Amino acid sequence: MDKKNFETAAIRTQLERSQFQEHSTPMYVTSSFVFEDAEDMRASFSEEKDRNIYSRFSNPNTTEFVEKVIAMEGAEDGYAFATGMAAIFSTFAALLSSGDHIVSARSVFGSTHTLFTKYFPKWNIETSYFDINNPDEIESLIKPSTKILYAESPTNPGVDIIDLEVLAEIAKKHKLLLIIDNCFATPYIQQPIKFGADLVVHSATKLMDGQGRVLGGVVVGKSELVREIYLFSRNTGPAMSPFNAWTLSKSLETLAVRVDRHCENALKIAEALESNVNILKVKYPFLTSHPQYKIAKKQMKLGGNIIAIEVKGGIEAGRKFLNAIKMCSLSANLGDTRTIVTHPASTTHSKLSEKERLAAGITPGLVRISVGLENVNDILQDIEQALNS
Structure with a gap:
């Protein structure tokens, strides 16, 4: 079955079974992985081989969790993080440079607002806000240095809704990256990529886990963008733990x-x-x-x-x-x-x-x-x- 329905993808997207033929994916609680010989190790580090090296980079459990979210969102690639805010920070930090500009909906999570107003200005990254009820003002805020258009829908905490197709049209017209926080909706309710988003970010701590047990974050979307986020995160270390990834992967099944x-x-x-x-x-x-x-x-x-x-x-x-x-x-x-x-x-x-x-x-x-x-x-x-x- 190549193309799976949502519920089936959540349950049947899984790792290959080991020699023990387990029905439920086991936890791979290990910091690192071993190599057959020097050539195997060289090829793995040069990425000629797609394999696990160190759990700060990747782990079988995080891979399975991410693959499920990719399937649910209709994305090309993804990466998992220790928290939702780690996902948001790492995504922006990987894709922006000093002098760049963000246009964001004003109704964003408090910590995201703090990133935009307190920390990003230290690196000469500015943010302009638009009223989510007045998307017509977005284009007046766009500058030559604008790189990202960002919004949550529904918003936290006022559950306002913004038309994702309208945002995608503006982003495409001005060659901006459209990033959507889809945490409140989950990919079961809404898939922003279908409406033109380049990247979708989640706090997996919320409905994805759904039982108040673990922290996690994930970003999925276009492979060339995720590649930049992966390289940044591989070196800065905001990795999701194997235990949390295993828990979240099981949570997605329900x-x-x-x-x-x-x-x-x-x-x-x-x-x-x-x-x-x-x-x-x-x-x-x-x-x-x-x-x-x-x-x-x-x-x-x-x-x-x-x-x-x-x-x-x-x-x-x-x-x-x-x-x-x-x-x-x-x-x-x-x-x-x-x-x-x-x-x-x-x-x-x-x-x-x-x-x-x-x-x-x-x-x-x-x-x-x-x-x-x-x-x-x-x-x-x-x-x-x-x-x-």
């Missing part, structure tokens, strides 16, 4: 069935919360009230597991809501089997100024709900009692 239930629960909860008198606004991509509902339906299979609500009463109301939660977890993670609630203004995005938060759509009373796999009625009951308290 991604489709898990995400189906996550999204089913999330849509039911979002619909129920729209009538709650203690909420000013509910945002979920597959609610008809979402400003980019039509775009979400065009490019996403399902609405994802993240709901953003605006609690009446601002920042103090957001904190009180978290304090009133009984079952759901208070955590900075998302995409877990357990439902997680977070108040970004006082936690994940607290290091941003109020002006920066508002520009990114993070209002004082915004609460992010990562809907888990518990019984949907139990999740909803806990959220509603917290709101009503």
Whole structure:
């Protein structure tokens, strides 16, 4: 079977079996690999042979994990990292030089924003932000030095949606690289490469693992770009551990069935919360009230597991809501089997100024709900009692 359907690729993309004929891929917890002789070693280091040398470069478990993501995203090549932020940093660092310029959606993860505003300027790399609700302004920000167009969709934490085809048209017109953070959607819900993205990046810590166990990141896309990222990472060392790769590879085998239930629960909860008198606004991509509902339906299979609500009463109301939660977890993670609630203004995005938060759509009373796999009625009951308290 050459071309596999999504669920089959997740399960049947695997390493060749060893002499022990194991059904489940074993863990290769080793720092290095041995060679038959001097010529074998020379050929391996010169890359005349495609084989494992050292687990900072590659490992059978990371290879299997990456191959699965490549198949799921429809990519040519990929590389795995210790964390999602390692994937984002390494991708930009490998592809940019001093004097280059990034055009990015303003609504990006807090640590990504910090990279763009605090660390990249040290190397004379500038970033200009566009409003995700106003992609018409992108072209006015492009300079001769612009190299990358970057966005998350859906965004963190406001679940805004941007038209990936529009971004791809702009990137192609101006000969820019289009990089999309697809973490919230996963390749099961959305494949940005189909809409014109050059690279797709994930924090595998989230829905890919789905059980709050391990950290990981991955980037997939065009082979010539991944090659540059690989060479940078081979020398700087942000490698994924074999254990984490083994865990994530097994997790991908259940991604489709898990995400189906996550999204089913999330849509039911979002619909129920729209009538709650203690909420000013509910945002979920597959609610008809979402400003980019039509775009979400065009490019996403399902609405994802993240709901953003605006609690009446601002920042103090957001904190009180978290304090009133009984079952759901208070955590900075998302995409877990357990439902997680977070108040970004006082936690994940607290290091941003109020002006920066508002520009990114993070209002004082915004609460992010990562809907888990518990019984949907139990999740909803806990959220509603917290709101009503």
